[in-house]
Amino acid sequence: MKSLVTIREGSAAHWAIRIVTAVLLVAILLWVPTKGSASLITTSIEAMTLMSAAMALNLVLGYTGQISIGHSAFLGIGAYTTGIMVSRWGFSPWVTFPVAFGVAFFVGVLVSFPAARIKGVYLALVTLALGLVFPQMLTWKRFSWLTGGGSGLPLSCPATSATRTCAGVAKTTTGFDIGPAQKGQLQTFKIFGHDFFGDLRRLDNKSAFWYWIALSVVVVIYLACRGVVKSRVGRSLIAIRDNETAAAVMGVNLVRTKAFVFGLSAGLCALPGCVVAIKTGGVSPEGILSLTVLGAITFLIAMVIGGAGSLWGPILGSTLYVFVTDKTGSWADDDKIPGLIRPLFGWSKISPADGIFALLLIILMFVAPRGIAGLWKQYSPLVVRVLPRPAGTGGTPEPLATVSATETTNEGEPQ
Amino acid sequence: MDLFLQRVIDGISQGSVYALIALGLVIIYRGTGHLNFAQGEMALFSTYCVYQFGEWGVPVWIALVLGMGVGFVLGSITEVTLVRPISKKSPFAVFIVTLGLFRFLNWLDGAIWGNQQLPTTAVGSKQGRFPSLFPREPEDHFKILGATIRWERVGILALVLGISLLLYLLFNFTKFGLAMRAVASNAESAKLTGIRTHIVLMVSWGLAAAIGAIGGVVMGGLNGTVNLGLMFGIFIYGSAAATLGGFDSPVGAVVGGMIIGLVENLASGYIDWVGQELKLGVALLVIVGVLLVKPSGLFGTPKVERV
Structure with a gap:
């Protein structure tokens, strides 16, 4: 395969590409909450929630x-941890993030024990049943003292704690109330004259603030996934994926590794749940679509389209999924469809997004099982090929052969 | 006692619907070793078709046969165009494709018929309710030992048992059934003996989808409506039934379905805290329990893994 440009890893040109990419990325991330429209911010938050969940799922499924x-x-456990802690016990929403992680981690470890024995599609069946049972558990009458039953919980201070300060939660609003701003006074954070955080007092302007919360969650999950995948644990995960028996023979502790990865994935997946609860301003079984089993299927579709078993795959897939879904959301109404493709979708009584992505998923499985990230990996060398650093010049005592070996297997197709 | 008897009959009859979905899963599993996640949605598509035929004034039993025909074609096409090429890649790819098909068919139903409950006057349905295969007026029942047994329930049970008998005859006393069993036992050897395995597999998928269609129509008749979420729960119950009975045993599918229906009805009827909300939890427990204790199910053959 010929490529237009060939550069060495770590050369000046390679660093230039890296820096330009990073600057572009940061510029986009800053542009959205400051200059973007309100609907763009909302859609971005949705995309970031989905990519957080998809990245968490990627640990278990892709790797x-x-x-x-x-x-x-x-995700529902995360959302309900926030909902219950804030609305029943008056905790600050900040506190709920680590607690949600802990609770979901514990449940994830519990799920991993049967999962250690149940394999392949049977595990899919068990988890599908779990996904279907969970929303029903929330409406269970024995739990309604905690979960609020079918109507759910609003994310506001408990009525009984009128005398308590209700740590950091504004009684009337749907989320955060940080800082000692006086009533009627607008509290803003301006950096270089740009209002990055929006007006925290006004509901319609809170989205900029939620945006940063959602983005922080994405970054935390990305770093966690990256840390795990590039480590010894990550290599044992990939070994389990490629051949479970062989992995066990080579000394991977299957039960312990699976318990860890299920727990971590579940815990990370709870974090976007907290974000959704805060942004929605309450939790209910029907109010949050992502906590129903359709949500789980959406995570999976976004992840596989982006690229299972790659770090950037879920991010690409989720962005594509949310923005296309948002764009086509009103297409049930024929007049909203752009004229050129109206004959293609005009007959559909609902938005065509689900159908488009289902078809895309099926087609991708045939032509590019590693998703968009896989396509990128395959075809980007046609333009710029980055030659890996030759062994021995890295200056590290570790043999580089193992490093490059993991680099290649990291992006492998899950079996 | 009378209430107990009634719950038993209702449970078994309800379970027979699960048995139909489970039968479809088992037929496909025996043929290709795949779990078809789109089984419920294939049935749902046929169910919507039966509704449509009803709108056009087709009598319900003829509509059922037509719906089964639609299911058969859908299943066969799926096997030939999607499952067969992708199964060369990996089981994971097959899973993703059936899941994609699940989502696609669900969307297709919504795109054609809309996402509201059907029939409804809002879209000008001529039928008052989803056509039922059996008489279901309030007086259509009989009493035995004080229990009120509805003819509809008995009819469904008889229908499912009849289909099971037909399948039994097909598997055990026809040449095609022999071919199906040969493919299930060892596809490679079956091919070497001159069996056209590709036709056998195609027909298996078609047959599974057609049987699922009956399940969907029966369910629609029981509920009186059809909507996009009709088959989610049924699919899980059906998979629980197939797991309990053993994924490669048609007898197990029928028995498993009836046990699940029975347990579900008795548990929600007699154990106060189970209620309506935790009925699906029963199915989950059955799946997990069976897979942990006896993965081959009640009637299945244990799987030996080659390293």
């Missing part, structure tokens, strides 16, 4: 090869 269609339940 370890354990099929889960029940991750919506973990």
Whole structure:
């Protein structure tokens, strides 16, 4: 395969590409909350929630090869932890993030024990049932003292704690109330004259603030996934995916590794749940679509389209999914469809997004099982090829052969 | 006692619907070793078609046969165009494709018929309710030992048992059934003996989808309506039934379905805290329990893994 430009890893040109990419990325991320429209911010938050969940799922499915269609339940656990802690006990929403992680981690470890024995599509069946049961558990009358039953919980201070300060939660609003701003006074954070955080006092302007919360969650999850995948644990996950028996023979502790990855994935998946609860301003079984089993299928579709078993795959897939879904959301109404493609979708009584992505998923499985990230990896060398650093010049005592070996297997197709 | 008897009959009859979905899953599993996640949605598509035929004034039993025909064609096409080429890649790819098909068919139903409950006057349905295969007026029942047994329930049970008998005859006393069993036992050897395995597999998928269609129509008749979420729960119950009975045993599918229906009805009827909300939890427990204790199910053959 010929490529237009060939550069060495770590050369000046390679660093230039890296820096330009990073600057572009940061510029986009800053542009959205400051200059973007309100609907763009909302859509971006949705995309970031989805990519957080998809990245968490990727750990279990993409890297370890354990099929889960029940991750919506973990997201729901996160959302309900926030809902219950804030509205029943008056905690600050900040506190709920680590607690949600802990609770979901525990549940994830519990799920991993049967999962250690149940394999392949059977595990898919078990997790699918888990995903279906979870929303029903929330409406269970025995739990309604905690979960609020079918109507759910609003994210506001408990009525009984009128005397308490209700740590950091504004009684009337749907989310955060940080800082000691006086009533009627607008509280803004201006950096270089740009209002990055929006007006925290006004509801319609809170989205900029939520945006940063959602983005922080994405960054935390990305770093966690990257840390795990590039480590010894990550290599054992990939070994399990590629051949479970061989991995066990080579000394991978299957039960412990699966328990860890399920717990971590569940815990990480709970974090976007907290974001959704805060942004929605309450939790209910029907109010949050991502905690139903359709949500879990959406995580999976976004992840596989982007590229299972790659770090950037879920991010690409989720962005594409949310923006296309948003764009086509009103297409049930024929007049909203752009004239050129109206004959293609005009007959559909609902938005065509689900159908488009289902078809895309099926087609991608045939032509590019590693998703968009896989296509990028395959075809980007046609333009710029980055030659890996030759062994021995890295200056590290570690043999580089193992490093490059993991680099290649990291992006492998899950079996 | 009378209530107990009634719950037993209702449970078994309800379970027979699960048995139909489970039968479809088992037929496909025996043929290709795949779990078809789109089984419920294939049935749902046929169910919507039956509704449409009803709108056009086709009598319900003829509509059922036509709906089964639609299911058969859908299943066969799926096997030939999607499952067969992709199964060369990996089981994971097959899973993703059936899941994609699940989502696609669900969307297609919504795109054609809309996402509201049908029939409804809002879209000008001529039928008052989804056509039922059996008489279901309030007086259509009989009493035995004080229990009120509805003819509809008995009819469904008889229908499912009849279909099971037909399948039994097909598997055990026809040449085609022999071919199906040969493919299930060892596809490679079956091919070497001159069996056209590709036709057998195609027909298996078609047959599974057609049987699922009956399940969908029966369910629609019981509920009186059809909507996009009709088959989610049924699919899980059906998979629980197939797991319990053993994924490669048609007898197991029928028995498993009836046990699941029975347990579900008795548990929600007698154990106060189970209620309506945790009925699906029963199915989940059954799946997990069976897979942990006896993965081959009640009637299945244990799987030996080659390293």
